[in-house]
Amino acid sequence: MSKTPNPRALDRDEAEMVEQTKTLAKRSPAELRDLIGRLRARRDRVQRQIRGRVRAGKSGPDAGAREKKALLTEALARVADEMERRKSGPQSGGAAATATDNLREAVRRKAExxxxxxxxxxxADLGPSETPNTKIAPSGALHTEGMRAAIARSTGAR
Structure with missing residues (x-):
């Protein structure tokens, strides 16, 4: 890719978005999220165009669309890097240092x-009490009924 991009590769809106990615420090997180969404949408649209042309057999020297995609991808990478830099915080330790700082802060709050x-x-809480099952006979009831029939058989007339 050449150092000076082709001014005709991008339309006016795309060129404006790419220029916005060169001054990211001044932008708010909401503006960065909006910008990254718009850049992704444009890059994906160009990617679909390239794929459609290849599928249709019109894949000749299509340097314009490929250059546009490359410029949008570079701009997208700049915004993603800035968002990652902001997420990791000002300290050089990155996420591990942030976790350690959060732990220290939690211990301090707990001590206070x-x-x-x-x-x-x-x-002590014994939990929920047992509910008796009313659908079955009480213990021994069936045995008693069975004994009554056995006694009647054994003492009856033979």
Missing amino acids: SPTWTGPDDRT
């Missing part, structure tokens, strides 16, 4: 505030 020590009374 009194913690909950448990219930005020000493009763």
Whole structure:
């Protein structure tokens, strides 16, 4: 890719978006999210055009669309790098340093505030009580009924 992009490769809106990616420090996170969304949409549209032309057999010297895609991809990478830089924070440690700082802050907050020590009374929670199954006979009832029939058979007239 040449150092000076072809001015005709991008339309006016795309050229404006690419220029915006060169001054990212002044932009808010919401503006960066909006810009990255618009850049992705344009890049994807150009990618679909390139694929469609290849599929249709019109894949001759299509340097214009490929250059446009390359310029949009570079701009997209700049915005993504800036968002990643902002996400990692000002310290050089990156995500690991942020996690350590968050842990230190949590320990400090815990030491400052009194913690909950448990219930005020000493009763243990036994959980939900058992509900009896009313669909079955009580223990031994069937045995008693069976014995009645056996006694009647054994003492009856033979």
